[in-house]
Amino acid sequence: MFIRSLNSEKIKIQWYFFFLLIICETLINSFLSFIAVGQDFALNWNNFYTYAANFHSMFFFPLLAGLFTTLLYRYEHNNSNWKNILTGSIPKHYIYLSKMIWVFLFLIITQLFFFLSYFLIGQILGAEGTLPLFSIFKSLIGGIIAIIPLLALQSWISIYIKNFGASLVIVLGLIIPNLLLTGMHSNLGGWFPSTIPFYTMMPQGTQFSPRVDLFSLYIIVAITSTVYILSGSISFRKREW
Amino acid sequence: MDEYIIKTRNLTKKHGNVTSVNSLNLEVPERSIYGFLGPNGAGKTTTIKMLLGLIKPSNGNIEIFNRDLLKNRSSILSKVGSLVESPSYYGHLSGYKNLEVLATMLDIKKSRIDEVLRLVRLTKEAHKPVKHYSLGMKQRLGIASALIGEPKLLILDEPTNGLDPSGIQEIRELIIEMPKQFGITVMVSSHLLSEIDAMATHVGIINEGKLVFQDKLDVLQNKNKSQLYLEVGNSKSAYSQLRNQGWEVDHNSNGLLVNSICREDIAKIVESLVLEKNLIYKVNEHKRSLEDIFLNLTKKGQSL
Numbered sequence: 001m002f003i004r005s006l007n008s009e010k011i012k013i014q015w016y017f018f019f020l021l022i023i024c025e026t027l028i029n030s031f032l033s034f035i036a037v038g039q040d041f042a043l044n045w046n047n048f049y050t051y052a053a054n055f056h057s058m059f060f061f062p063l064l065a066g067l068f069t070t071l072l073y074r075y076e077h078n079n080s081n082w083k084n085i086l087t088g089s090i091p092k093h094y095i096y097l098s099k100m101i102w103v104f105l106f107l108i109i110t111q112l113f114f115f116l117s118y119f120l121i122g123q124i125l126g127a128e129g130t131l132p133l134f135s136i137f138k139s140l141i142g143g144i145i146a147i148i149p150l151l152a153l154q155s156w157i158s159i160y161i162k163n164f165g166a167s168l169v170i171v172l173g174l175i176i177p178n179l180l181l182t183g184m185h186s187n188l189g190g191w192f193p194s195t196i197p198f199y200t201m202m203p204q205g206t207q208f209s210p211r212v213d214l215f216s217l218y219i220i221v222a223i224t225s226t227v228y229i230l231s232g233s234i235s236f237r238k239r240e241w
Numbered sequence: 242m243d244e245y246i247i248k249t250r251n252l253t254k255k256h257g258n259v260t261s262v263n264s265l266n267l268e269v270p271e272r273s274i275y276g277f278l279g280p281n282g283a284g285k286t287t288t289i290k291m292l293l294g295l296i297k298p299s300n301g302n303i304e305i306f307n308r309d310l311l312k313n314r315s316s317i318l319s320k321v322g323s324l325v326e327s328p329s330y331y332g333h334l335s336g337y338k339n340l341e342v343l344a345t346m347l348d349i350k351k352s353r354i355d356e357v358l359r360l361v362r363l364t365k366e367a368h369k370p371v372k373h374y375s376l377g378m379k380q381r382l383g384i385a386s387a388l389i390g391e392p393k394l395l396i397l398d399e400p401t402n403g404l405d406p407s408g409i410q411e412i413r414e415l416i417i418e419m420p421k422q423f424g425i426t427v428m429v430s431s432h433l434l435s436e437i438d439a440m441a442t443h444v445g446i447i448n449e450g451k452l453v454f455q456d457k458l459d460v461l462q463n464k465n466k467s468q469l470y471l472e473v474g475n476s477k478s479a480y481s482q483l484r485n486q487g488w489e490v491d492h493n494s495n496g497l498l499v500n501s502i503c504r505e506d507i508a509k510i511v512e513s514l515v516l517e518k519n520l521i522y523k524v525n526e527h528k529r530s531l532e533d534i535f536l537n538l539t540k541k542g543q544s545l
Contacts, residue, residue: 001348008346011332011338075331084329084386087293091321139269240296 008085009102012075018106018181020224026113030121037125044129045122049136050206052118057143057201058178064110065151066171070105073158073167082241093233100155100229102168107147111140135203142200149193149221150174152228159236162232186212190220193228244271246290246394246426246510251301254287261287263450269428269443272420276441276458277430280539282452285430286326289398292428293323305394319347322387323396327403328379329386332372336363336382339371357385361415377408383416383486395419395514397429402437409436416440436537438462448539464534469499469507470527474520482517483510502526 033052037043076082086092094136115136154171161167174194181189182198189195191205199212247269254262262284269275279285290296291294292303294314303310305317361381370417373378380400387395394528397416399410417440419425421475431437437444437458444461446454454461473479480492488510489500499510507524514521529537 004346004348008342011342011345012334014333079330079332080327081331082323083290083293083295083323083325084343085346086295086471087318087321087323087325088343089315089317090346091315147248241290 002094002098005090005098006101009072009095009098013072013102018068018071018156021064021114022106022110025056025064025110026117029056029060029114030117030136033118034121034125036053043125043127045127045131046129046203047206048125048127049118049132049139050203050208052114053122053139053201053203054208054241056114057197058182059090059175061107061114061143061147061197061201062150062175062178063171065103065107066154066174067168068106068165069099069151069154069158070167070171072099072103073155073161074164077162077164086241092237094237096155096159096233100151101152101237103155104144104148108144111144114122115140139201143197145218146196146200147227149196149224151224152232153193156228156232159232159239182210184211186210186214186217186220188218191224193224194220230240243498245269246271246306247275247428248304249292249301250304250306252288252291252303253300254284254291254296255299255380261450262291265447265450265452266455267452268455269445271385272422272424272426273443274416274441275426275443275445276433276437277433277445277447278427278437278535279447281431281432281445283432284449285432286398288447289323289325289396289428289430290458291390292396293325293513295317295325314329317335319390320393321396322390322394323398324380324383324387324400325396325398328376328383330371330374330382331381333370335368336371336374336378336385338365340386341525342391343389347390350436353389353391353439357388360388361385362411377404380404380408380412381415384412386477391423393425393496395425395427397427398409399430399432401431413440431533434525438531446538450544453538461531463532465529466500467502468527468529469502469510469522470525471497471499471510471514471521472523473497473514474522479514482514482519486513496523498527 029052032055036051037048085095101194157165157170161170178194178198180193181192186199190199196217199210199217202209245268247267249265249267252265253260253263265288265368267489277285294310306320307364308317310317331342336358340357344351344354361384363378363381363385366374366378371382376384384400404412410414416427416429419427429440441458444454444456444458445452474496476492476497479497480490483497484492491498511521511524
């Protein structure tokens, strides 16, 4: 029955628009990393990754998580489609969870695009040394796991926010403070869900590296994800439509 | 026909201190078209949302198909089709895709989509985006989505709201066909009596959250009978006099209303009043329209 809910969600998605957003993100991030690299003369794959992941993990990746969620919820808030799908014979929280899973899949695609653009721009700039595939892989997966708390929180908020503009303001409001929050140690900053992708994606041992304790960070991720997902699906079920 | 498809007991909804639905005992018979009538803000939509499990009652219980709604939500709702207030649709999708969303979710075969599209006469426009549909077409699409699961019960909240006369006529014809062709029970709400009058077999009238009338439409129409109106000098004594003689009488400050307009009765009544030295100023026929009855039941007449 859950598969049916996922498939039904799939029909609503405006694929071209979601991919357009991903491509825009990739282009803008590539451009910014390209500029940032400008002063660096000894460019190798390792330090180029730091440049590329910096903006992506701090702003764009969490931003897309918020945008995708908002868009999927917009379909239902517009023209009050809740009444239509919630009177079907399907458990209410299935709908909530399917939306989250679709956003999650799109975020995985975003990570792939990010990797491709990193590889291409690196080639163009003539990055030296060997491609640190293993640590990149770790960083990409880390980003995907780290986005879960934000995704869950954003879904929870989106249940209540009908207005698209208001929803965007909240998305930005969650992400812009990252500039300051990511300066804190992960034990503290990790409680703010928007910061976690930065902590897990940025390579260690560079001048830009955040102070991270991975073990405690993943515990924070597990705790906040569980809390947000549970509270979200409970309030979704209880909400009066 | 005493089988009830919907039965509620003391159904109540409170928002803080405000009681929007108050101890409703609805009884919707099988294969009826049940008109759920009431002025705007009387609690119709709130009641319907409770029947569909969109909001939880503060008190009381709901039985649909003789089973408790809260305990059997999914299995009951799989046999209920609904349209609540304004039509719901995904504007960027075509009519067909809109129905496909539901068909996929509810595990209904795709051929049913064409069937319901034909039923609401949207086959030609099926592949246009719904945002380009007229309101009437959107409403028909809404009915198509309500019908897609081959429901046994159809709950429609103000289905003709905002439509032009021909749109209203189309929806009305569709609704009337439901019990006849498919054995579907229909509950349809409206704030217009004429609307219910044109479709319903049974009527429930709700006002300020309370059910003020519930019976067959005929019973309501019978209240529509003409009465004899007598303007008299002293209505109180005339009233008690006629009462004692066994007439069915009502009185207000300066007149009497008698539930009979047969010629012999009129003669007898006038004669007996005159013999008792009651002054008679006026004798005429008083016809109550259904609108009057409705206004009277919902007491809106007084506030105007």
